[in-house]
Amino acid sequence: MVAALLFLPWPVWFWRREDPALEAFPLAVHRGGRVVALCPWARRLGVREGMDGEVARIRAPGLRLLPYPLQGEVAWRGLLRELHRHSPRVEALGPGTALLALAPGEGPALAQALARAYRARVGVAPWREVALLAAWASREGQARWVGEGEEVAFLDRLPLHVLRGVGLSPEGLGRLRLLGLRRVGELRRFRPPQLLAYLREGRALWPYLFGPWRREVARFLEEEGVEAGVVLDPPAEAEEGLFRHLARELARGLAGRAAWRLEVEALAEGLAFRGEDWPKAPVREVGEVYRALVRAFGRSGALGLALEGVRVRAHGLVRPAQQEGLFRSPGEGLGLLLGRHPGALLRVEVVDPGALAPEWGFRLRPWEVEDAALSATRGGGPGGGEAPVGGLPGAAEGGAPTGPLAGRGEVVAL
Numbered sequence: 270m271v272a273a274l275l276f277l278p279w280p281v282w283f284w285r286r287e288d289p290a291l292e293a294f295p296l297a298v299h300r301g302g303r304v305v306a307l308c309p310w311a312r313r314l315g316v317r318e319g320m321d322g323e324v325a326r327i328r329a330p331g332l333r334l335l336p337y338p339l340q341g342e343v344a345w346r347g348l349l350r351e352l353h354r355h356s357p358r359v360e361a362l363g364p365g366t367a368l369l370a371l372a373p374g375e376g377p378a379l380a381q382a383l384a385r386a387y388r389a390r391v392g393v394a395p396w397r398e399v400a401l402l403a404a405w406a407s408r409e410g411q412a413r414w415v416g417e418g419e420e421v422a423f424l425d426r427l428p429l430h431v432l433r434g435v436g437l438s439p440e441g442l443g444r445l446r447l448l449g450l451r452r453v454g455e456l457r458r459f460r461p462p463q464l465l466a467y468l469r470e471g472r473a474l475w476p477y478l479f480g481p482w483r484r485e486v487a488r489f490l491e492e493e494g495v496e497a498g499v500v501l502d503p504p505a506e507a508e509e510g511l512f513r514h515l516a517r518e519l520a521r522g523l524a525g526r527a528a529w530r531l532e533v534e535a536l537a538e539g540l541a542f543r544g545e546d547w548p549k550a551p552v553r554e555v556g557e558v559y560r561a562l563v564r565a566f567g568r569s570g571a572l573g574l575a576l577e578g579v580r581v582r583a584h585g586l587v588r589p590a591q592q593e594g595l596f597r598s599p600g601e602g603l604g605l606l607l608g609r610h611p612g613a614l615l616r617v618e619v620v621d622p623g624a625l626a627p628e629w630g631f632r633l634r635p636w637e638v639e640d641a642a643l644s645a646t647r648g649g650g651p652g653g654g655e656a657p658v659g660g661l662p663g664a665a666e667g668g669a670p671t672g673p674l675a676g677r678g679e680v681v682a683l
Contacts, residue, residue: 270376271486272369272412273432274383275390276348279308279365282388283344284335287547295329297322300337307415340547342437343529347545349489350584355379359489368397370486379413396420396482398435405434424478425454432456436473444468455477495522498580499503504537505574507566515581516559522557527551529585531561535571536578544569551587558583611635638658 276282280298285291292659295311297304304320314329322334338344345364352359358370371379377395384391384407391412392403399420406427407413415423429437429445431450436486444467450456457478461482464478476482497518499511519531529551535542546565552558562581606613614636624630 270371270375270393270395271397271400271484272371272376272380272383273392273397273404274352274367274387275393275404276367276387277390278308279327280306280335280337280341280343281308282365283338283341287390291333291387294331294333296328296333296335297325298335298337304334305337338547340529341551344547347530347532352383353489355383357488358486360487366401368400368486377412377414380414384410384412387574392642394423395419396484398477398480398482398487401435402431402477405431407657408573420482425455426452427450431451431455432474432477435477436470437468438470441468441470461642475480479674494588495519495526495528495583495586496580497522498578498581500578501576504577506573507535507571507579511579512559512562513555515579516555518560519562519581520553520555520581523586524584525553526562526588527553528558528583530583530585531558531560531565532582532584533565533569534580534582535566535569535574535576536580537571537574537576542569542571542574544571551585551589554588608638 281296284296285297295308295316296306297311297315297316299305299322302322304318304322304325307316307318311325311332314332316329320328326332326334337635340363345361349359349367352367352369356369356371360368362368370382371393373463380391380393383389388408388410390404390409392400392405392407393412393414394400394403394415395417398605399415402424403413403415429442430451432453433439433442445456459467461475461479464475468474469503470487497514497515529547531546531548531552533544535544537633543564545568546561548557548561552561557626565581566579603614615633616636618633618634619631621630635679
């Protein structure tokens, strides 16, 4: 059997799992100030996708408007790992939609347990396409079962609006209702040329209406991770030193990489307590890892228990990008610039700060860099090295001597 699980809208589901208190408020998620996801409560109050955030707040008093989670992709991967504990075959169809292969004897009980535990919409059927439609036809926290040989009868009595979840557009639904259609069984009476000509999304709907249906669910690919752990004998409560030690071990195992998600598993009284933390930014330093581990342990429910062992694991590994210098040695870039354009940079030599005329108190000279790869630039300034603005031309006439940053007075670079 195949179970289809819907955690939709995904960002709304994520924030409510992070903070269960949000269940008491209408919730919307924005990206760049525009609403991209919302709960059914907010939709009933008039909020819509694409609406400006401030307009949404005015439309729905009490609305909680949260940003799209940066760690949403890592959290989705972590949720797939949780589902992998129930079945070796877990396939993600997109953020918030997953397929799970179930053994014949565990279908109804496990599906209902998953629906209640995750507040998800679950559909179970022998075929993956039928299971998806069953999930869209179920309610949050409930599982809908379609047995072998019941697929056609289930589809025939299914309301047309359920097809919105598998590709039917609002415009297409309106066109079908203009014909007086209300059930999927009525749409299944269309011939292939009629369906493809009348609905632009007909080709996407065809496998769900007529097949061929599929049973296969891809095997879950385990992601790379770093793990550390300790065994406590005799058992003891968690202390700061324990997580400091685990943080150092985990940071050493990361070896310059960073982790988007940290998981803590604490063994106490013969039970396993699990907690996770999704930092706002990937962590790799010991202090960052320590704080994330403490937050994850706080979510595990093992606080205050005598621990027999603690195991921590870092997931979502990335290697942070580093901006390297454009040149191999200091001054190399400046040397290349002055080698091609000797007069591009100038320096100001102050000759006489108290000169009666300002233009007689300073002179401009070309900037010089001590670099063996450079051609001589002394005298490469404007006008063959002569001072272009006032000033005395050289030391013989009472001016500043030549040379890099030379002069008895103050030197200012331009």
